[in-house]
Amino acid sequence: MSTPGASGMPLLQVENLSTAFRTSRGILRAVDEVSFTLEKGETLGIVGESGSGKSVLVRSIMNILPRTALIPPQTKVILEGKDTRLLSRAEAKHFWGTQIAMVFQDxxxxxxxxxxxxxxxxxxxxxxxxxxxxxxxxxxxxxxxxxxxxxxxxxxxxxxxxxxxxxxxxxxxxxxxxxNPKLLVADEPTTALDVTVQKQILDLLENLQRDLNMAMILITHDLGVVAGRADRIAVMYAGRMVETADTKALFRNMRHPYAEALLKSIPRLENPSHTRLDAISGRPPDMVRPPAGCRFASRCRYAQDRCVAELPELTTAGDPDHRFACFFPVGTPEGERALAANLAAGQTATGLDLHAQAVS
Amino acid sequence: MAGSGKAHLRNSDDVLIKVENLVVEFPAGRGRVVHAVSDISFDVLAGETLGLVGESGCGKSTTGRAIMQLPSPTSGSVTFDGVEMTKLGGEELRRMRTRMQMIFQDPVSSLNPRRKVKDIVAEGLSIWGSKVGTFSADRVNETLEAVGLDPEIVSDRKPHQFSGGQCQRICIARALVLDPKVIICDEPVSALDVSVQAQILNLLEDMKARYGLTLVFIAHDLAVVKNVSDRVIVMYLGKMCEVAPPDALYERPAHPYTKILIDSIPEPDPLKADHTQAVIGEIPSPISPPSGCRFRTRCPNVQDVCATEEPVLREIGAGHYVACHFPNEAPVRINA
Structure with missing residues (x-):
């Protein structure tokens, strides 16, 4: 569905986007160094839990954050060659609506x-x-x-x-x-609606987007919502992008343990009733004091000592479009070894009890 | 969808809740009436989880609340453990309600923001403790531990210091503390993230096993309902469409509406692209519901008879009942 512009320039280019808020407890880092590009007519699904920074990310792109938000100067948000961060308030008034529009949750x-x-x-x-x-x-x-x-x-x-x-x-x-905006941002557009209505609205968005050749960012906490709708998916956790790939590639070779866990926690109709769900134990970290290493380590079944000490950056393995931030990716020999070692020990490097997780 | 009829009622000694010909109507001004629930009957066995599923406005929450007499139904009978609830009043009804508890959709707004967690959970005990004989200071801590919260840490905190999932755990603790027989869960996970949803669903299953509970589980998502239920009732506009064990309901959905509900659930797999037809149109007003079968205005199988004659629940398989003149006879099995 994606067609690069005539100039070869993507519609939207986001570089090193970080957003923080000053709070009474200290600086809260809501979004941390996120970069991606979006072509004309393309749909990007952004998936993550509450508090993963996905809504703050798109509000930063639209430049509709409260004044208390702190955005470092190296952050660039370029829509059709123009940096939206440099727009004056007067210019911005005609930017919202005609260039970029938003649909909210409620x-x-x-x-x-x-x-x-x-x-x-x-x-x-x-x-x-x-x-x-x-x-x-x-x-x-x-x-x-x-x-x-x-x-x-x-x-x-x-x-x-x-x-x-x-x-x-x-x-x-x-x-x-x-x-006629060039980019439509839909922030959890169906979360407050019934499943039947959800399907109607998602079908409508998909048809309109194709007919109007509009790019779309679809934000959701449910991987099921974006699976059939998005061209590409970015999974966010604790303010960072942890995995991004073409939708089919992502579902075929899910690499990040968080993405895998998110998919497994969805109740599936084809499973018999009373099937135990694979819940993700624990909670996301406090973003005022984020851990030094991988932010998912404390809840991850694959976690090793390295994950606690070092923050993984986005890397690729083979497919250059499929990037993930993990030292022990799912479905790789390193990942398999890490999980096997943790299962044998009964716990991970962060002390997550794998046996307890299996029963409770 | 009419769904009157009682063919599906069971003749068993284990029946804990029995609802017959339940009608709930609300005045809508200028002499008009909202027909929220119209003549439905069902029963719940002890230790069973009954799932009530349907869209907003189908009457599922009203049905759950009518069991608690919140408010008392317009007509019909609700018996709980052999006692006719609709005849009770005042002190008797209040005492009866200690054996039934509710959990609501929005865990944050169903907790008093100015009270400490230990006081919220202990409230039922401080009112009833001396009379029902279960009061002890340890009871609150024990219940908090059971729902996965550390009493040492949480007791003195207030609701705003917790996430949505943790608030729902507090609500579950509050419901459990009086040792009820029945918990009515009204959309307990629809305000939560999928990852937290899984934690709460697992917790409800654990609590059911640990305390021998009977659950009435109300939700609009059939995948969630299927996961926890022993028997599922599909509702539409105040009537019952289909009653079935969850696996049969999914494998052989007989009612056209059930099929639509199943097809609406987003498939978390891009290779199974879904091109199924979405449900057409909007749910009609419950002030003037369609004649005959109430689903006929949106039904793909509709015929003339549907407008004049209300279908009655009839058995089509073991424990599987449908209220439809033209059920899907050769239901297509959706591959797992």
Whole structure:
């Protein structure tokens, strides 16, 4: 699906993105040296638990962080050759919406409850594109039709509370698409919705993205959501990207123990009922005082002494597009040896009890 | 989907909860009525986990709450351990409720932010302890340990110092402390990350085994419900569509709606690209539900008779019941 631009330049280039926040307990490093590129029309799935930094990452890209956020000068976010970090507030106003748009998690609170749907869709059209009232209204009807809302003309005069959650998320998608953005960021767009509605919304996003040749970043905590939808996946843990690859390559040769554990924790329909789930024991580290070594080490079944002492950088093995940050990757001889040694010892280098994990 | 009928009720001495012809309606102003639950019947055996699954608005939470008499149903009967709950009032009902507890969807907002964990968990004991005879200072610590929290560390903390998964553990401890027979879990994992979801589901299974609990597990995700349940009821717009053991439900979904629910679950494998049809349209208003089968407005198998005649639950396999005029006769097995 990805088609490099005519100039050969990617649509979005993120280099060494780090974001920290000053808190009463000290500096909290929410995102730590993340780099990636996104081509026109491509979908990138960003997967991780709550607190892994995935939402802060995209808010940093959009430049919509609170003023307390600290971003070092070497961080570069380049959209079509332009560094978004250098935009003035006035320039940024016409950057959001026309270049990059966002769909948030909660459709109940993303819309203004006291404004009609029609006003909320026509506002960006009139502000960004200078449309007349009647032209904006006609375009709004087209947009609602595009996101498959029945009776679009009638909806314009309704308020958000008159629509169901799924319908509201469709309206939000219509607003996000109104000014033809080049990049759509969807931050957990279906987490607050039922599974049936989730499927409808994900199908809708996929179709729209293909028809409009728009790039998309899809953020989720569920690997199942991005498996069939994203061209590429980046797995994040504790502020760092731990594995990234083409979706098929990632699922075929999952290298990072965290990515593997995340996949295994999903309850599968084909398993008989009362199948014990492989939960990931423990919790993510405190990002005010992150561990010196690999941040997943304390929960990892493969952890060795080296993992505690040294922070692994993203590396490749064979496929240059498949990068992972692990000293003992899953499915490699080193990884197998590390796991076998830990299983024999009954615990890992960080003291994680593997026998207890198997039963409790 | 009509799902009236009682063919699926079991005649067993182990029946702990029996719900018959349950109707719950709420006034919606100007003389209108929300038909939240319309004439459903089911039973739960002691030690069993009953899964209730369906979309928002299908009445699954209302059904769970009606068992607790929160509020009492509009009509119908709920018996718990042989006692008719709908006839009880005041002190008797309060005493009865100590044997049933609930866990809710949002673990953070279901805990009082200004109280310490030990006080939250001990609340039931401080009210009932002397009367039910289980009160002891160690009971709180023992329960916290059972749910995987270290009482030394957590007792004096307040809810905001915990993650969502840990708050759900506190809620489970609070539910367990009075040694109930039944726990009604209303979407206990839908607000949690998948990795934490697995921890909580495993914990519920452990607690069920350790304390001999009976669970009513309410959720919208069939994969989650299947994992924990012994019997699953699929609900739609206040009615029952299908009742089955979870493995049969997944292997041979008879009701068209069940099939749609199964197909909606995202497959964590890019090679099994899914091109299945999503459910069409929106759930109709429970103020004026469709006549006949309530699912007919969105059903791929719909015929004329569905608008006039409400299907009744009938047996199609061992313990497998469906309320549909045109169930999927040769259900396609989705390969594992």
């Amino acid at each position: 459709p109940m609170t993303s819309l203004n409850p006291v404004k009609k749907i029609g006003t909320q869709i026509t506002d960006p059209l009139r502000f960004h594109l200078g449309m007349s009232k009647s032209a904006a209204r006609a375009r709004a009807i087209e947009l609602l039709d595009l996101v498959r809302i029945p009776e679009p003309a009638r909806r314009l005069n309704q308020y958000p509370h008159e629509l169901s959650g799924g319908m509201r998320q469709r309206v939000i998608i219509a607003i996000a698409l109104s000014c």
